[in-house]
Amino acid sequence: METVSILKTSYQKCLDSGNGMKNCAIEYYNDSDSLLNVSYKNLKLKLSSKEQSKLKKEQLDWIKKRDLYFEKVYSDTKKEGHFVEGSGDFDMVVFDEKANYILSRVKELIKKM
Template identity: 35%
Template structure:
């Protein structure tokens, strides 16, 4: 009975944390869209959004590691390692594509903004997955 109560308490705390993080993610998305809507410094908007998503992702991972059982921690660590490899591969492809585009376009910051936005979307997808664990 005691274990059941402890399990329920951990579950409820994790659920509340997940909802809080989802709200933070929604707020970041809203701010990003507002920034882009101003049509100025769009690259800076994308960089700020990317950095905030990366921070939120790292914070969420730290919380998950501290709240999971050792077995589940190992599983998450393995999943995260595989995701990191995919991320590196995806980001490398994006960077290569942007490098090729820079040679053909005068507005390099537009290409960089789109690249950063794509990278942020990759992080956001992982964050959404983690919030549903």
């Protein structure tokens, strides 16, 4: 959980600088995704083969939900009309939402360790 806090703090500092905020959000998303992969692999190493199979199925189900959520985030952001689709601000909002969704999964995996 400490790594998640560090990641969020680093992201906030990047945003607070006011420079390249879209890039801050993209980096936050990429770092969140990397942390997800590391958390998943670390948890998997601690499990029996039966538990690993269960975790794999759970992760595949989560990936399907994630993909649906990502589509919803994009369409909701577009519908809200606050940002022009494809603009830096639009992309920043979308990547921010995606990263936060991924980090909620990271926290779930860390709790299982």
